[in-house]
Amino acid sequence: MGYIRQWWYRCHQLISKKTDHRGINRWERMAATYLQDRGLSLVTSNFRCKAGEVDLIMEDDKTLVFVEVRYRRYQQWGGAEQSVTVAKQQRICKAAAAYLQSKQLTNQRYCRFDVVAINGSLTPPRINWIPNAFQQTVF
DSSP, X not given: OOHXXXXXXXXXXXXXXXXSSTTOOHHHHHHHXXXXXXXXXXXXEEEEETTEEEEEEEEETTEEEEEEXXXXXXXXXXXXXXXXXXXXXXXXXXXXXXXXXXXXXTTTSEEEEEEEEEESOSSSOEEEEEEEEEOOOOO
């Protein structure tokens, strides 16, 4: 089986598979698997607090990675990458600070903010992983 066919088959399995994580959607599941295939490990998904939400929290060596997953089927209004606005970045940073504080990791871990942008339809979608997509804007 060719590489593209294998990738499409894997994407289709992830999209159609029922989840055992409550509240995690198919695109977040696809992004988590995509990042795990590249060496990151999943810490938690859908961390919510008053300040906002972080879709995925992963670990890359000793770095804690806060991942925002965005999906856009059509790109006529800018695509998934452009949908992460400055206001959204600020909410993610505040939620990340709340997570670090709740786990008492405030000055103990390196952190970065990534974006996984998924564009297109299901056959297969185009995944664009942007490591260190933005810097912490507020704390």
